[in-house]
Amino acid sequence: MVLKDPYNRTVTNLRISLTSRCNLRCIYCHAEGEVNPKEQMSAEDIAELMRVGVQFGIKNIKFTGGEPLLRRDLLDIIRSVPPGVESSMTTNGTLLAAKAAALKEAGLARVNVSLDTLRPERYKAITGKDCLADVLAGIDAAIEVGLTPVKLNMVLLEGINEDELDDFMAFVRGKRDLILQVIELMEFNECKFHGDVDSVEQELDERATRIVTRRMHHRKKYCLDGAEVEVVRPLHNTEFCAFCNRLRVTSDGKLKPCLLRSDNLVDIRGKHGKELEDAFREAVSRREPFFA
Numbered sequence: 160m161v162l163k164d165p166y167n168r169t170v171t172n173l174r175i176s177l178t179s180r181c182n183l184r185c186i187y188c189h190a191e192g193e194v195n196p197k198e199q200m201s202a203e204d205i206a207e208l209m210r211v212g213v214q215f216g217i218k219n220i221k222f223t224g225g226e227p228l229l230r231r232d233l234l235d236i237i238r239s240v241p242p243g244v245e246s247s248m249t250t251n252g253t254l255l256a257a258k259a260a261a262l263k264e265a266g267l268a269r270v271n272v273s274l275d276t277l278r279p280e281r282y283k284a285i286t287g288k289d290c291l292a293d294v295l296a297g298i299d300a301a302i303e304v305g306l307t308p309v310k311l312n313m314v315l316l317e318g319i320n321e322d323e324l325d326d327f328m329a330f331v332r333g334k335r336d337l338i339l340q341v342i343e344l345m346e347f348n349e350c351k352f353h354g355d356v357d358s359v360e361q362e363l364d365e366r367a368t369r370i371v372t373r374r375m376h377h378r379k380k381y382c383l384d385g386a387e388v389e390v391v392r393p394l395h396n397t398e399f400c401a402f403c404n405r406l407r408v409t410s411d412g413k414l415k416p417c418l419l420r421s422d423n424l425v426d427i428r429g430k431h432g433k434e435l436e437d438a439f440r441e442a443v444s445r446r447e448p449f450f451a
């Protein structure tokens with residue numbers, strides 16, 4: 160049975176934050192909208208939640224965080240993804256090189272790797288750590304073992320990386336396993352680097368030989384000069400929200416109907432069986448498009 164929210168949006172995608180911990184300190188991080196989590200869901204509870212999700216029509220599961228690769232029981236969690244469900248992970252990639260093969264073997268389908276710059280000094284300025292080379296090695300390893308397509312998540316930051324768009328396109332050009340995602344900054348903690356996504360879209364519109372609209376969020380995917388570029392543009396975008404099919408789960412065990420709200424969470428700590436199913440239904444019933 161597939162659940163629909165009061166706005167007729169089906170929920171097919173579960174986005175699970177596995178930890179609030181991270182080994183980087185990105186200047187813009189929204190931490191998936193989590194506010195001071197104090198506990199962490201166990202692998203068993205996550206497995207039960209995924210089973211309930213599948214009962215209600217979940218087809219895709221995204222693991223995120225914090226940094227999901229910091230979870231020691233990550234492979235157990237991936238192995239417990241119910242059959243028939245596509246699982247993917249969004250990671251900063253710093254620890255990916257050594258773990259890519261095991262992730263693939265455990266059943267993970269693909270990864271998105273956050274990479275806002277191809278220049279080491281900028282990487283350090285954005286994330287607080289001088290480890291761009293590790294991320295690049297992680298991307299190579301992910302492609303090598305088939306965690307593909309690998310999406311490179313580049314958050315557009317005014318005065319920081321807007322001039323690197325062509326470099327990124329050159330980086331993904333001709334590589335069928337790499338897709339560039341240009342992401343609009345969602346401002347949290349008064350981060351003031353909102354890049355000009357309008358101009359990027361305009362340029363891509365002019366240069367693209369093919370434009371595809373994805374079902375999810377009605378995101379646009381541009382094909383140009385052998386490069387694939389997806390634009391994630393959530394702010395004040397009523398279409399993005401109208402086609403939102405995801406339910407989030409915070410690392411401390413709360414169902415979160417919208418990334419940008421924290422006033423309508425459904426606590427699932429200590430809930431199992433029928434109680435958990437009811438909580439899942441309740442969270443879906445609380446979903447509202449943020450930009451309407």
Ligand SMILES: Nc1nc2c(ncn2[C@@H]2O[C@H](COP(=O)(O)OP(=O)(O)OP(=O)(O)O)[C@@H](O)[C@H]2O)c(=O)[nH]1
Nearest residue numbers: 221223247249271310312340342391393403405418
């Ligand atoms: N506002 C908003 N932003 C989202 C939503 N889903 C993803 N994002 C943002 O989109 C960017 C990319 O997120 P990822 O975790 O890499 O996943 P994705 O691209 O959404 O998913 P896939 O295309 O399935 O890999 C991040 O900046 C997320 O914060 C959403 O439902 N609402």
Ligand SMILES: C[S@@+](CC[C@H](N)C(=O)[O-])C[C@H]1O[C@@H](n2cnc3c(N)ncnc32)[C@H](O)[C@@H]1O
Nearest residue numbers: 187188189224225226249250251273312344345
């Ligand atoms: C919160 S991170 C968690 C997973 C992992 N640590 C990583 O960085 O990929 C998930 C994604 O959200 C993006 N993100 C974080 N803060 C954001 C913001 N304020 N606006 C837009 N995207 C953001 C990151 O670039 C990353 O691609």
Ligand code: SF4
Nearest residue numbers: 181183185188225251
């Ligand atoms: S690596 Fe991910 S979770 Fe960590 S600070 Fe950067 S965006 Fe946030």
Ligand code: SF4
Nearest residue numbers: 400403417418448449
């Ligand atoms: S802002 Fe909320 S409703 Fe809109 S796409 Fe994101 S999670 Fe969905």
